[in-house]
Amino acid sequence: MARTLLVVVLALLLFAALATLPLFLKAFYIRVGLSIFLSAGFAVCWWLLAGFTAYYSFGHTAFVGVGAFAAALTLRAVAAAAPGLQLAAGLLAGLVTAAVIAAAIAWPILRLRGHYFTIAMLAVALVLGEAVSAFPVFGGSAGLSLPNIAPSGMRVEAFFYWLALALLAIVMAIAWIISRSRLGYGLAAIREDEDAAQMLGVPTTRFKVVAFVLSGGLTGALGAVYALNLGYITTDSVFRGSLSLEMIVNSLVGGMGSLLGPVIGAAIMTGVTKLVLADLLEYHLAITGLLIVAVVLVAPDGVAGLWRRTRR
Amino acid sequence: MAYRISRRGSIKALSGAIGIAALGRAGRSAAQSQPTVTFGGTIPFSGRWAEIGQSVHAGYQTVVKYVNEVQGGVEIGGKRHRLDLKLVDDASDPQRATTLLQKQIDDDVQLFLGSYSTPIILPQVALTERARRPMVQAGGGGGGDPIFTQGYKFVFGMYPRASRSAFPAVDAFEALTPKPKTFMVVYTNDPFSKPQGLGVIERLKEKGMQVVKVFELPAQLQDVSAVLTSVREEQPDVVMCLTSDQNSLLIARQMAQSRTDVKMLFTSLGPQAASFREALGKYADGITCISTWSPSFPYTDPIFGSTAKFAEYYRANNTLPLIYHQGTAAACIVAYVEVLKQVGRIDDPIAVRDALAKLDIESLYGRIKFTPEGDGDPVLMGSAVTQVQKGEIKVISPERLREAAPLWPIEPWSKR
Numbered sequence: 001m002a003r004t005l006l007v008v009v010l011a012l013l014l015f016a017a018l019a020t021l022p023l024f025l026k027a028f029y030i031r032v033g034l035s036i037f038l039s040a041g042f043a044v045c046w047w048l049l050a051g052f053t054a055y056y057s058f059g060h061t062a063f064v065g066v067g068a069f070a071a072a073l074t075l076r077a078v079a080a081a082a083p084g085l086q087l088a089a090g091l092l093a094g095l096v097t098a099a100v101i102a103a104a105i106a107w108p109i110l111r112l113r114g115h116y117f118t119i120a121m122l123a124v125a126l127v128l129g130e131a132v133s134a135f136p137v138f139g140g141s142a143g144l145s146l147p148n149i150a151p152s153g154m155r156v157e158a159f160f161y162w163l164a165l166a167l168l169a170i171v172m173a174i175a176w177i178i179s180r181s182r183l184g185y186g187l188a189a190i191r192e193d194e195d196a197a198q199m200l201g202v203p204t205t206r207f208k209v210v211a212f213v214l215s216g217g218l219t220g221a222l223g224a225v226y227a228l229n230l231g232y233i234t235t236d237s238v239f240r241g242s243l244s245l246e247m248i249v250n251s252l253v254g255g256m257g258s259l260l261g262p263v264i265g266a267a268i269m270t271g272v273t274k275l276v277l278a279d280l281l282e283y284h285l286a287i288t289g290l291l292i293v294a295v296v297l298v299a300p301d302g303v304a305g306l307w308r309r310t311r312r
Numbered sequence: 313m314a315y316r317i318s319r320r321g322s323i324k325a326l327s328g329a330i331g332i333a334a335l336g337r338a339g340r341s342a343a344q345s346q347p348t349v350t351f352g353g354t355i356p357f358s359g360r361w362a363e364i365g366q367s368v369h370a371g372y373q374t375v376v377k378y379v380n381e382v383q384g385g386v387e388i389g390g391k392r393h394r395l396d397l398k399l400v401d402d403a404s405d406p407q408r409a410t411t412l413l414q415k416q417i418d419d420d421v422q423l424f425l426g427s428y429s430t431p432i433i434l435p436q437v438a439l440t441e442r443a444r445r446p447m448v449q450a451g452g453g454g455g456g457d458p459i460f461t462q463g464y465k466f467v468f469g470m471y472p473r474a475s476r477s478a479f480p481a482v483d484a485f486e487a488l489t490p491k492p493k494t495f496m497v498v499y500t501n502d503p504f505s506k507p508q509g510l511g512v513i514e515r516l517k518e519k520g521m522q523v524v525k526v527f528e529l530p531a532q533l534q535d536v537s538a539v540l541t542s543v544r545e546e547q548p549d550v551v552m553c554l555t556s557d558q559n560s561l562l563i564a565r566q567m568a569q570s571r572t573d574v575k576m577l578f579t580s581l582g583p584q585a586a587s588f589r590e591a592l593g594k595y596a597d598g599i600t601c602i603s604t605w606s607p608s609f610p611y612t613d614p615i616f617g618s619t620a621k622f623a624e625y626y627r628a629n630n631t632l633p634l635i636y637h638q639g640t641a642a643a644c645i646v647a648y649v650e651v652l653k654q655v656g657r658i659d660d661p662i663a664v665r666d667a668l669a670k671l672d673i674e675s676l677y678g679r680i681k682f683t684p685e686g687d688g689d690p691v692l693m694g695s696a697v698t699q700v701q702k703g704e705i706k707v708i709s710p711e712r713l714r715e716a717a718p719l720w721p722i723e724p725w726s727k728r
Contacts, residue, residue: 026418027414027417027418028411028414028415028417028418031410031411031414032411034411035407035408035411038407133501133502133531134501134530134531136501136528141501141502141503141506141531142501142502142503142506142507143430143431143458143503145434145458145462148438156438156442157414226407229407230406230407230410230431230435231434231435231438232430232431232434232435232458233431234430234431234503236360236429236431237406237431237432240360240405242359242403242405273408274408274411274412278400278412278415279398279400280400280401281355281357281369281399281400281401282357282401284401285358285401285403
């Protein structure tokens with residue numbers, strides 16, 4: 001109990017410290033922080049499913065796109081409302097729409113396992129992206145502009161920094177609570193051996209659906225923030241396959257074994273690619289690739305796994 | 313003998329790679345002693361737009377290399393300045409693009425060049441606008457409308473916005489004798505074709521021409537027989553298709569196969585490519601399209617002397633084929649150089665912006681004159697209208713570039 005309290009207090013202090021940084025930092029570093037929080041948020045959402053259940057989705061960009069477009073279309077409908085209400089409506093729309101779509105496809109898609117699930121999710125992302133493009137009502141092919149909802153007088157990048165940080169904190173808190181709940185233990189049992197878990201009375205289907213809907217819905221809410229920050233989205237920009245890949249790579253680099261893994265991975269990958277290698281026009285991809293290869297060789301369980309191993 | 317990759321070895325290799333790259337950067341900066349005009353920005357060197365990004369980059373680089381190596385720099389305010397490109401890879405990712413551009417704004421880069429595609433450029437323009445630094449760009453999805461319709465004052469584009477980009481074709485058809493009266497417009501639901509199609513409809517109406525039917529089709533076409541049935545029923549004088557190469561090929565093929573005759577067929581993209589003309593053979597003759605730029609255009613240029621000399625220098629120093637992306641990109645730097653010479657200093661981005669707004673010169677790309685919203689003037693900087701004639705692409709409009717009189721009306725498919 002005392003240890004739990006200590007973890008909560010430390011986490012709150014860390015988030016409070018991070019929240020003060022925009023008061024001192026240049027705009028670029030605030031944007032790097034914003035990118036890290038968004039990437040970490042997406043990676044934790046992906047990990048909510050993959051880390052707990054070993055169901056590896058290659059199509060989580062579907063929920064980013066759905067959340068982004070739901071927010072953009074909702075903001076058009078409530079254009080006359082105050083910016084605060086617009087923000088709340090956009091976030092809620094992203095969260096609920098992505099969660100509803102996740103719930104709608106959960107039952108059939110979670111009957112698949114391993115590579116079949118992975119490929120099916122890839123197909124879901126492609127189909128949803130095509131649908132958003134094909135039906136003019138969504139405006140995906142021509143693109144949608146989103147209004148600037150940052151309060152006047154506040155630096156835009158700082159506003160989105162705080163928003164992304166708050167959402168990351170919420171997503172991490174949810175994941176942490178799950179990891180210590182009956183649901184979390186059940187999901188871990190599914191990851192280790194789904195058939196055995198079912199025989200032992202774990203309601204595997206229900207637990208997987210809950211994890212999938214939570215993962216999809218929260219990704220949708222972050223997708224809304226991603227879209228609001230960019231201010232203009234098309235199908236290509238928010239249903240990008242590379243967004244799914246980033247979630248996977250960040251989780252693998254950081255380590256799949258703990259909640260901190262995806263966050264560490266996002267911080268490393270974003271930091272390296274945007275701070276260290278950003279100016280290298282031709283070589284940054286090759287060096288990023290080398291970095292991933294090095295992590296796989298040196299720390300197959302990710303950076304968090306390596307740290308745990310060295311402490312033993 | 314088997315080699316094992318040790319953990320220590322991997323870390324050494326990675327450190328070495330980063331170190332070599334860092335040394336390269338240090339060496340590059342040490343080589344510059346002359347005052348320098350730095351152009352910042354991001355470019356899609358990887359990811360979805362990599363191919364175009366590399367062409368745009370080659371265009372930028374060619375002018376910089378020529379000015380520095382052949383002309384020994386450019387005279388600004390009585391001093392010779394070198395030109396320098398500080399471009400980073402945005403990997404076709406808008407989030408990465410805005411973050412990296414913010415770094416350059418923080419580092420006090422004053423002048424920016426554009427990336428490629430509207431979803432990347434538009435978020436960047438919000439940043440340069442707030443920082444009051446000009447950006448001249450060579451392609452926002454072909455001059456995407458949203459870049460120029462949100463009241464931004466510091467962004468300029470070489471292309472007319474998408475909705476105006478096919479105006480030259482309408483104007484060319486209006487000049488035909490006898491004048492065509494009825495038009496059918498076909499466009500696909502994608503970020504470029506749709507605004508282009510809607511713009512064409514507006515322009516036709518402005519010119520008093522009758523639009524008998526409009527078709528909005530999915531981005532990837534599989535079959536257009538329903539559209540062709542309508543063409544046979546309505547018998548418009550001109551069918552204008554604002555479509556990609558592949559879609560244009562499908563439409564032309566199905567029209568020829570079904571003997572659906574019209575007096576003029578226009579496809580915005582397609583006939584420019586030799587592969588399109590070869591695929592259609594004799595059926596390609598008479599199809600019109602718009603050609604943004606060609607190295608054969610007879611323009612004069614303040615840096616290279618002419619378009620032909622630019623093309624010659626480009627080909628001597630590059631391996632990428634010279635297409636319109638390089639010409640457009642090169643024109644961005646030409647515009648900046650001319651404006652900097654007028655302003656006489658490099659540290660006043662607002663004066664540069666004001667001079668860009670008033671710029672009116674002829675360049676290797678053609679006339680450079682921006683609209684008050686910043687995009688290319690649709691008539692002065694618009695595309696040439698070209699037509700396939702005996703398998704070759706010939707300019708039929710504007711008058712100054714004309715290589716052949718237009719074939720009008722075109723031959724029925726059955727007589728070819």
